[in-house]
Every structure is written in structure tokens, then in C-alpha cells.
Amino acid sequence: MKMTSNILGGLLFVGISLFILLVIPDQVQASSQVGINAQSFPRWIATLMLVCSVFLLVNEVRLQRKNGSINISAFNVDFKKEIRAVLFIVLIVAYALATPFIGFLFASMAFSALALLFFNITNIKFYIFLMVCCVVVHYVFKFLLLVQLP
Amino acid sequence: MDNLFIEGFIAFFTVSSFVYLNLGLLLGLVFGSIPGLTVMLCLVLFMPFTYTMDAIASFMFLLGIYCSGSYGGSISAILIKTPGTPHAAATMLDGYPLARSGKPKKALLTALYASGFGGIFSALVLLFAAPLVAKIALNFGPPEYFILCVFGLLIISGVSSGNLLKGIIAGCLGLLLSTVGMDSISGVFRFTFDDFNLYGGLNLVIVLIGLFAISETISNASKYSKTVKYASIKTDDNKDDVLPLKEFFSSYLTLLRSSVIGTVIGCIPGTGASMASFLSYDTARRNSKNKAAFGKGSEEGIAAAESANNAVTGATLIPLLTLGIPGDAAVAILLGTLMINGLTPGPNLFQEHGVEVYAVMIGLIVINIFMLIQGRLLMPFFAKITKVDFSLLTPLIVIFCFAGTFSINNTMYDIFVAIIFGVVAYVLIKLDFSPIPILLGLVLGNLTEMNLRRTVTMAQGDWFFVLSRPASLALIAIFVSLLVWFAYSRLRQRSLASKTEEQIA
Known part of the structure; x- marks a missing residue:
């Protein structure tokens, strides 16, 4: 059996929906035990997600068994791209971690350069352009939109 | 209505409206014309700027982006055979061959005028139809609203992903995310994991920035290659490269037909501009006297695709303003802007904020007129815009994301939430899950849950209660027939797109 995006996606969402169903009693306090309450909607949606994920998995496995896995492209990870x-x-x-320590402007400049x-990029004009952009964005947010940037 | 119309016109006719709509138009043109940058990204990045504006100005700004971004996608489709937006693929079929034959300006002008025509047509339909739809919608109760929400989510799930199951799963994820925070009916906290930052729920803009902007930059960073070169066309002066208005309006029937198609499709939540442009392109080809010219640089083909996709822009506002149901992802952002400004979309909006609504509807007509002016004036720069290097844009987008996210609550916590959603969206896209149903689920989650809970309470265990209501029954009948028609036209659109692209290649 080939590991396709349907199988990986199906497995991922089976896990997510089971996790949600598991934490609902702990994370959502039921206001009443009869009728519809705060737990009902998330429980129904998580169940629907679980059913769809299982169906996605079963359908994919059935298709692979029926047609053989020759014409089905496996989920390929291009390591160069992913790295x-x-x-x-x-x-x-x-960049996010550095911002509170060195401030938005300098963190943005360092991030742009990196x-x-x-x-x-070796063209110096690109670096100058982005540095100017950082100053402009900082100025616009801090002084025109009055956002207290770190 | 007359009074509201006049008051709306006066409310719209301010300097700030004109400044912001023109700014929005310019940004939309730039983002739409650069391949890889999307209208969604532009709306997400610049949404925080609207926090300091009033309702009308902020809506003018975002509508300007939305409308011109829709046209902007055709610029790169015509000049470099790379559609800036998915629906511009239909424009490319004839736009690029016409440009390659030495008439790029003619192709761009046809696209611009047709976009303006379609946009103004749908804005007029919005102006006259929306109040009528709102009157009908006043009779809707929780069951009808619940049906509308489910229908919108289902259609969007089907359209945005190639696989309906994956679309539904993504939609469910969005609905679950909408439940984080305090339950508005019972007041209990849900999925907060004792983190006080989550008590108020997930902020729509922060999630949007993560799902659509940060994920986009990660994707660009992974794909970036200096060897990518676009086969661009020179826009030098050519005596034959002009488009007299008489020549443009000679295909008035195509323009009208395509605008009607775009408007009708735009009214149906979840359908979108791609469907409208391919369907009207196909209809124009079948009804044309010169069928052989299609795919080889037919002006009629460009006009059909462009007028239809811009006619969608006004029409998508009909379900938004009258029912509170966003027709597509971009309109969901507009919904967020309305709510930030204290305007809750739905039938009551016309009664409670009639002046603002009329100002927006009148503004949409003006936006399309200014789009024609800006498009005409900026045409010489288009060839340059389409070649902007991604290495410059990617860090700039991240910086904007950080500043925009921080500006919402002045906390670094939000920036990390946006990054998490960006990484999650990147992984999901890799697994062929579209983030669009997640967004729609998040936006419609509260409305869906509230109306479901009210319907269940009203029904008191009687499952045939919904079918006993004439309005619900009528909506179900309409939606089932629309789903059948929709499935049929999707199949038709797909076969046409693959056939015509094969011809071009």
C-alpha cells in the first residue's frame, strides 16, 4: 500500500477528532445533561470529522486494492524543499523571539537581511530597499496607526 | 428607500471614501497582477489598517482591493501567461495569444473594460436586489439560517478541495476552532486549556494571517528558485494595438450574458469567480459567430471571462449583506470588517444601518468606475509589476504580518498563534487540504451552532419539524436543485478547462 496524501490526511484527522472527543468532557462543562448543551455541537462536529476521515482512509485503501497501486502517486517529500x-x-x-528584546524595527531589519x-541575494540594492521598507512599516504602524510596537 | 439612497450617497461622498477606495484599488491591482500574490493575501495583510477607519471608509478600502484584485489577475495572465488569480485562467486562454500577436494593450484594455462592465452591472443588481432579498429574509427563522449555513459550507468544501471529503474535514476543523472560548449561550469555556488568552476565542484576523499569509511565505520560501523566468511580452507602441470603444461594445451581447452569468453564480454562496469565468467563456464560445477564433486571441473570449468574474464581486455581497452568509473566502474577510465596525450582517442590517449599507452599495459602483481610470492610467507599469522578485516580497509580507498581528491586541502571543496556524496550514496544503473551508467554518461556526441549537430546541424531538416550515422546505428544494446543477457545471467547467488548455499548449 502506498502512503498517499489521503492516507496521511485521513490518519491525521482520525487522531485529531479522537483527541477532541476525548478532551470534550474535561474541556467543556455541560450546563445540563438533557437536551442540547455546550458539548453537543463540538461533539457532533468531531464525530462528523472522524466519520469523514475514516471514510477517506477506507475509500483510499479500497481504491488501491481494486486498481493496484501502480497508477497512484505516493506522497512524495522533496527533502530539499522541505528543509x-x-x-x-x-x-x-x-524573528518573533528576538522582537521583544531588540524591538520591532531592528528585529525586522535583521530578519530582512537574513x-x-x-x-x-547578493544585490545590495535589495538589502537597502528592504531596510527602507522596515523603517516605513515601523513609522506607519507606530506613528500613523498609533500601534505600540515592541 | 429613496431617503436611504440619498442619505447613503451623502455618507459615501466624503474625501476619505475616495482616498481609501483608490488606495485599495491600487493595492489590489498590484497584488492581483503579481503571480503568487493573491487578493486574499492582500485583504489579510491590510485588514489591520482598517481598524482606525470608519465603517464606510474601511469597506471602500477592502472592496477596492477585492474588485481590482479580480481584474489584476488578468494582467499577468495576458502578459506572462501566468494567471495572477485562479479565475484569470479563462482570460489567459485568449488574452495571451492576443498579446503574443502584437496586441497586448488591446488584450489588457478588453479585460479592463469588460471587468468594469461586469463590476458595474453586478453593483447595480446588488443595489436593487439586496433590499428585496433582505425583506424576504426577514421571514427566516433559525432552521432556515441553519440550512443556509450548512449549504454554504458544503458548497465551499466541495469547490475549494478537489476531494469533497477533505473539504468537509477542513470545514469541520474550522467549525471546531470557532467553538474555542466562551460559549455565547451557556457562558461556559470550551477548549481553552486554562489559557486565559483563549477565553475570548480565536481572533479571526490572527487565524487568517496564519492560514493565508504566513503559510504562503513558507511555501514561497520552499519553492524559490532564481532560475524561474517569465516569458514576458513587450508592450511597445503598435499602431494597431488600440481598442476603440465602438469595437469593444460590438460584443455587447456577450458582455451582458456573461455579466448575468457572473451575477447569478456570485449570488450562490461558495461558487466563486472561477466557475463564472469558465462557464461564461464556454457559453460565449458556443454562441459566437466566430467560434474558430476562441483560444487564438478572441476579444469576445477575454470579454466573456473578465465581465463574468468581476460580476461576481457585487453579487457575492448579496448573501453577505442580506443573510450574513459570505459567498467566498475574500467576502468572509469583509464580513469580519463589518462586524468589527458593529454592523452585524443579516436582514436587520438594512433596517438598523440602512445608510451605511446604501453607502457601500453606491460605493461599489464608484469603485468600478475608478478601477477603469486607474487601470487605464497604470497600464504602462503593468509589465514591470509582473516581474517583481519574490525574494523581496516574502520578507516584506512576514514583516507586515507581524506588525498587523501585533496591532490587534498589542501582544506577542498573537504572533505565535499566527505562526502556528501558518505552519498548520502549510502542512495541510501539502496534504491537499484547502484552508478556505477552515476559514469559512471559523466565520460561520457561531451562526451555525446558535441556529442549530435554537432549531433543536424549537423542534422538541420532532425531526420533521424543519420540513413542516414552508420557508425551510423551499430552501431545501432550491439547494438540492442547485447542488445538482452545480455538480453538472463543475464537470463541464473541468472538461472545458482541460480541453482548451491542451489547445493552447
Whole structure:
């Protein structure tokens, strides 16, 4: 059996819906035990999600058994692409962590420079342009929109 | 109505309305024309700017983005054979061949005029039809609203993902996210995990920024390659490269037909501009005297696709303003803006805030007129806009996201929530789940739950209660027939899109 996006997605949402169904009694206090209460809607929706996820899984397995898995493309992970994505996420998280310590303006400038390095940009004009943009965004939010940026 | 119309006109006719609508139009044009940047992204990024504006100005600003973004997608479709928006794919079928034959300005002007025509047509329909629909909707009770919500969610789930099951699962996730925080009926907290930051629920804008903007930047970062080059077309002066208005209006029947198709489709929640543009392109081709020209640079083809997709913009506001049901993801953001300004969409909106609603509807007509002016003036710059480097845009989008997210509650917590949603959306997109049903589930969650709970209470265990109400029965009948028609036209749209793209390639 090939690991397709339907199988992975189905498994993921079976897990999520089971988790939700499991935590509902703890996380949602039922105001009354009879009739519809605050637990009902999330429980029904989580059950619907579970049913759809199981159906997605069963349907995919049935299709693979019926047609063979020759014509079905497996879920391919392009590691080069995903490493870039993970690195960029790390960069964003680092930007968020640095902001309260060095302030929005300097954190944004550092993030812009690192992002351009990430994209292998050597043209100095790009760096200058983004630095100016950081100052403009900071000015607009802080002084025109009166947002107390860190 | 006459009084409201005049008062609405006066309320709209302010300097701030004109400034913000023009600013919105410019941003929409830029975002729509750059492949990879979407109208959704533009709306999400600039929504925090509307917090300091009044209801009319903020709506003008966002509607300007929405309308011109819809046209902007055709610019890159015509000039570099890369649709800036999904519905511009139909425009590309004839726009790019016409541009390649040495008439890029003619192609761009046809798209612009047709967009303006479709936009003004649907804005006029909105102005006259919305009050009537609102009057009918006043008779709707919880069961009817619940049916409307389920229908909207179901259609959007089916349209946005290739797989209906995946769409429903994503919609369920959105509905579950909407339950986080205090339950508005019983007052108990749900899924807060003892974190006081979650007591008020998840903020729509923060989730939006994560789902649509941060995920987009992660995706761009993973795909970025310096070797990507667009096959652009030079927009040098060419004597034949003009479009006299007489020539444009020679295909008035196509324009009218396509505008009607776009308006009708736009009124149905969840259908969207892609469906309208492909359906009207197909209809125009079948009714054209010059069928052979389609796919080879037919002006009629461009006009059909563009007038239909811009006719959707006004029509999607009909279910939004009258029923509170957003027709697509972009309109869901407009719904958020209305609510931030204390305007709760629904039939009562016309009675409680009639002046503002009429101002918005009149403003939509003006927006389309200014879109024609801006589109005409900025045409020389379009070729440059389409080539903006992604390495510049990606960090800039993240910076905007951070500033915009922080501005909502002045807390870093929100930024981390946005990042989490960005990463979740990136993973889900990789697994072929669309974030659009999540957004719609989140937006409609409260309305759906409230009306479901009220319906169940009203029914008192009688499951045939809903069918005993004529309005509910009529809605169910309409929706079942729409679902059948919708499934049929989807199949038709898909076969046409693949057939015509094969021809072009």
C-alpha cells in the first residue's frame, strides 16, 4: 500500500477528532445533561470529522486494492524543499523571539537581511530597499496607526 | 428607500471614501497582477489598517482591493501567461495569444473594460436586489439560517478541495476552532486549556494571517528558485494595438450574458469567480459567430471571462449583506470588517444601518468606475509589476504580518498563534487540504451552532419539524436543485478547462 496524501490526511484527522472527543468532557462543562448543551455541537462536529476521515482512509485503501497501486502517486517529500521550508519557519520563529528584546524595527531589519541571504541575494540594492521598507512599516504602524510596537 | 439612497450617497461622498477606495484599488491591482500574490493575501495583510477607519471608509478600502484584485489577475495572465488569480485562467486562454500577436494593450484594455462592465452591472443588481432579498429574509427563522449555513459550507468544501471529503474535514476543523472560548449561550469555556488568552476565542484576523499569509511565505520560501523566468511580452507602441470603444461594445451581447452569468453564480454562496469565468467563456464560445477564433486571441473570449468574474464581486455581497452568509473566502474577510465596525450582517442590517449599507452599495459602483481610470492610467507599469522578485516580497509580507498581528491586541502571543496556524496550514496544503473551508467554518461556526441549537430546541424531538416550515422546505428544494446543477457545471467547467488548455499548449 502506498502512503498517499489521503492516507496521511485521513490518519491525521482520525487522531485529531479522537483527541477532541476525548478532551470534550474535561474541556467543556455541560450546563445540563438533557437536551442540547455546550458539548453537543463540538461533539457532533468531531464525530462528523472522524466519520469523514475514516471514510477517506477506507475509500483510499479500497481504491488501491481494486486498481493496484501502480497508477497512484505516493506522497512524495522533496527533502530539499522541505528543509528550506523548515529553515524559513525557524527564521520566522527567531524573528518573533528576538522582537521583544531588540524591538520591532531592528528585529525586522535583521530578519530582512537574513531572509535575503536565505534566498542567496547578493544585490545590495535589495538589502537597502528592504531596510527602507522596515523603517516605513515601523513609522506607519507606530506613528500613523498609533500601534505600540515592541 | 429613496431617503436611504440619498442619505447613503451623502455618507459615501466624503474625501476619505475616495482616498481609501483608490488606495485599495491600487493595492489590489498590484497584488492581483503579481503571480503568487493573491487578493486574499492582500485583504489579510491590510485588514489591520482598517481598524482606525470608519465603517464606510474601511469597506471602500477592502472592496477596492477585492474588485481590482479580480481584474489584476488578468494582467499577468495576458502578459506572462501566468494567471495572477485562479479565475484569470479563462482570460489567459485568449488574452495571451492576443498579446503574443502584437496586441497586448488591446488584450489588457478588453479585460479592463469588460471587468468594469461586469463590476458595474453586478453593483447595480446588488443595489436593487439586496433590499428585496433582505425583506424576504426577514421571514427566516433559525432552521432556515441553519440550512443556509450548512449549504454554504458544503458548497465551499466541495469547490475549494478537489476531494469533497477533505473539504468537509477542513470545514469541520474550522467549525471546531470557532467553538474555542466562551460559549455565547451557556457562558461556559470550551477548549481553552486554562489559557486565559483563549477565553475570548480565536481572533479571526490572527487565524487568517496564519492560514493565508504566513503559510504562503513558507511555501514561497520552499519553492524559490532564481532560475524561474517569465516569458514576458513587450508592450511597445503598435499602431494597431488600440481598442476603440465602438469595437469593444460590438460584443455587447456577450458582455451582458456573461455579466448575468457572473451575477447569478456570485449570488450562490461558495461558487466563486472561477466557475463564472469558465462557464461564461464556454457559453460565449458556443454562441459566437466566430467560434474558430476562441483560444487564438478572441476579444469576445477575454470579454466573456473578465465581465463574468468581476460580476461576481457585487453579487457575492448579496448573501453577505442580506443573510450574513459570505459567498467566498475574500467576502468572509469583509464580513469580519463589518462586524468589527458593529454592523452585524443579516436582514436587520438594512433596517438598523440602512445608510451605511446604501453607502457601500453606491460605493461599489464608484469603485468600478475608478478601477477603469486607474487601470487605464497604470497600464504602462503593468509589465514591470509582473516581474517583481519574490525574494523581496516574502520578507516584506512576514514583516507586515507581524506588525498587523501585533496591532490587534498589542501582544506577542498573537504572533505565535499566527505562526502556528501558518505552519498548520502549510502542512495541510501539502496534504491537499484547502484552508478556505477552515476559514469559512471559523466565520460561520457561531451562526451555525446558535441556529442549530435554537432549531433543536424549537423542534422538541420532532425531526420533521424543519420540513413542516414552508420557508425551510423551499430552501431545501432550491439547494438540492442547485447542488445538482452545480455538480453538472463543475464537470463541464473541468472538461472545458482541460480541453482548451491542451489547445493552447
